[in-house]
Amino acid sequence: MSTALLELDGVSRRFSRRISLGDRIAAKLGAKVERREVRAVEDVSLSVLRGETLGLVGESGCGKSTLGRIAAGILPPTTGTARLDGMPVMSETGRHQKLTTRVQTVFQDPFASLNPRRRIGDAIAEGPLAHGLVDRAGANAYVAEQLSRVGLDPSYASRFPHQFSGGQRQRVAIARALAMKPDLLICDEPVASLDVSIQAQVLNLFLDLRRALNLTAIFISHDLGVVRHLSDRVAIMYLGRIVEIGPAAEIYASPKHPYTQALLASVPRLNRSHAGRSIFRPIAGELPSPLAPPPGCHFHPRCARADARCKVEAPVLRPMGDSRRAACHYAEAG
């Protein structure tokens, strides 16, 4: 019986603009100052089981990266808690320090996430040395082991990031994350900036490592094909909320939420057996601004099935069968 490794309980995250001095004076003088707030993540509860990969999908601005950062202990949630094996990922008071090294992150841009002036061996060894996973004498051997595990030559340890291609840098970033011996790996669009042939190499590496190390992972991506390939379960986000979650195979075969349905229908697919000109069925309308999400169900202005109820009442994530949940008033209707 697998148990939950990561549990997010009612997690929300808001970002508000810093109030300028001018606004503060205006407020003092009795003017009405608008406080604009982005609700990047709104009341998300989910758990990730030991050994599984959860795919987190959504368009830009849906809060998938913010949710990943909360799970990784990079950002504290405004409300709610993130727990790893029952222990909070971040301290809840004071300076919100990360309390565990068992969650590590691989970021999208391997150019921005590696210090250009540090040899990659030093970058990989820094965390393990600081946390006593390895001593100075063993550091070089440890780095060599990490590098060969991700398919890089151990002699590369003395090189600088600019000497590597994008795909190799992403391998370095993965090696650095794995050097901390994490139980949970958060991958935030790790292949989005790579070419197709290089992307396949990195995805294969990820599949190998997951099997070899029995990793649990959250894989964040806007690419539905990548997520389908890697994930056991998928969560679809729209404007800060999870609209549907469940086993990947079931969601891709029969999506319940109108947004999931529309998203799957609108993405061009490489259908090799009967390729040829197909009709695109895009989702109507624009993605609303997260600063002013529509009331009720966030998706209602773009939804063909929406009625008066959807405009006022936000649907909760309800169980649909054993393992699935969807947040739509009319999810049963098909």
Place this chain on the structure above:
Amino acid sequence: MMAALEVRGLKTHFFTRNGVVKAVDGVDLRIEPGRVLGLVGESGSGKSVTGLSILGLIDPPGRIVEGSVKLDGQELVGLDRDAARRVRGRKIAMIFQDPMMTLNPVLRVDTQMSMALRAHESLSKDSIRERSLAALGRVGLPAPEQCLTAYPHQLSGGMRQRVAISIALLHSPSVIVCDEPTTALDVSIQGQILQEMQRLGAELGVALVWITHDLAVVSSLAHDIAVMYAGRIVEHGPTEDVLAHPRHHYTRGLLDSVPGEGTPGEKLAQIPGSIPALIDLPPGCAFKARCGRADGACETMPEIADLGQGRGARCVHPLEAA
């Protein structure tokens, strides 16, 4: 039928301090009115430089060293500045990945559209407004009037790209070169733009050269497909045939490495190695170092072999036809 655009033996080289970069090294393309040609390749394959060369937008140290680009029968290579300007924007247009490469951030949309119109025609204020509104309406912008008086920063990414497309359409060009116009957009907006372009291409008889790295996009949009690798076309043919039965090993490797097609969790077929640098390419087939089938015969650069039914592949050992 006369081709809307015919490119023959196009070579664009960049003369840098470190050597000559042969970004485009002998490209042939042909596209008929109302058709969509998908020009597919990974970064560094020369697909964007091909697009820019067609419009004559190559700046030093780059130069078209050889070849011909014929637009409706008119030769574009070697045109002087003024003659090129009279063609560009009127008979051929380009849409870029980032609409802010096309749009001026400090000018309103209507100003930019009237500049584009008046560059080629003398028109009254009223007819400029009328033509602009018509162009904006055609690309599915919900409120063309408001859009006309907006600055680019007031528009969303999808709307900006629509404005860029409508500017490209102003003079009803015969050919539009589209360089990854949906790559930066969200999937739901990408779907809308693809739908609009598919409709416009058919309605207006515009020939589209669609440059992309995304095989899924071309698979449903393009009539024909040309795959580029290291500055050359390695395979071309009707989209359905190329995708179902690729004849070049690179095309097959590329198709097999797209996730979402095979069994989830299984390892993807991957092409080993990485794209070669275009400075000092070794002689012979550029793909040979990454190809499982390569042997001594690959040491000389193969020509594109005509495989019948509009198909061709640049390979000494082409894959079997199905």
